[in-house]
Amino acid sequence: MVWLPPVLIPMSQVAPVTQGPADVPDALFWALAGPTAAGWLLTYVLAIRQAFTDRRVGIPAYLVAVNFAWEFSLTFVLEQTPTQRQINVLWVMFNAVLLYQALRYGPRDYPGLTPRLFRWSFAGVLLWAAVMVVVGANEFHDRDGMYTGMIIQVPLSASFLLLLKRRGSSTGQSMQLAVAKLVGSLFAGLTAFVVYPSHHLLQVLVPTYVALDIAYVVLLRRTMRREGRPLWAWRAPAAVPGASAGAGPAEAGADAAEAGAGRAQEHRSPVR
Template structure:
């Protein structure tokens, strides 16, 4: 007999990870998976465009390496469902451009480090993440990338907030990137709920990164307003450019005071 009180929650008799995917109708899968694919493609395209305009990566550099590792590994290296491999292949094409931008522009976010060191660190993260994704997917028998994908989503969403804070400006970022990313991630979570309703870990991870996405939207909107940028203008001068509008500062009016003329009888 143990002196500890009885536990409150017993382990599942059947490990949820061993429960197979639900039989989801094709129309329902298309309804939730379609916006996931489109949302992330739009995110990638807008991030590439913004990085070209601002000279700063639109997605945190080290998470680009992780994202590329996930998509490349689950497309070309590890067994996955045919449908998921086709989706991943589309994403990896755009992510390859983002990875090139990360290697070229990423060091600007780490001025205290040499560009060479940052690029080697990015390469190291890419290799490490590829191994983790493959081992993790094999460990969970994650043949559609749900577990590994949801694990990546949480630090990815948090990294956008950290990127905004580290830069101290909205350079390389836009509300449209943030919205497209939030929509793609939200529907990825809904896809996970539909396909794996018994996988309770996913039911914790998804609300976590959705909350982080909402927080980033609010913080980015405030930052752009403070900089004098119009958050929802698609064509605006890049952050910090000479043509960008500056925050409005109210300058108090100064009333000129003149001395009253002194009379000849005034005491000096």
């Protein structure tokens, strides 16, 4: 096909994915990987706390399934580096609590689904994600979960924006949670840049999800301002405009009943 114009970018002679990690000093690696682990651990703790406070998931339910599948599969199923496995073991324990919360509170964000249908679809996403993580990590020879982790980060970050829009309020969310996620994700991306400087796919994925995380922080801040909720408050206002947006009558009634019970408990005890 000599009549075609020359290509703008020739194919790489050596596939970047076949190039191993760079020789990074331990001090530099842990200066980036440390905040990554701490940021995500704090994200999980804050999400768990917020869900028990507001009775709404702190992390979008179906993405909890995907995240749990990633951590469980790369801890107990597929070979990984010892360092990454140790970090994953810690994360998977917290994600087990998030999994419970997703099954308990998650249906409230999907009023069009019956609880039974939600549970089956949730299990399906969990199983499919686990298979994809194992196959994908093996395909890329991703021994530290870098590729699969960064790919998952994009829909995870986008799902927070969709959650905020679907609920129409800051219920189940907090600025602390949003900032912790941004910090953990940002340092994970910086770790990827340093360890795999020749892996160009990561150089596209990381700015994408970081931009989504920043957008989420900005939009959550606007939402909380509109509600009159202090930016660093743990609990959403008792009556939030649009808090029941997307929820059916049964879900809205359950929310009101639980909120009433919570206020009654507060009046009975001066200690929170």
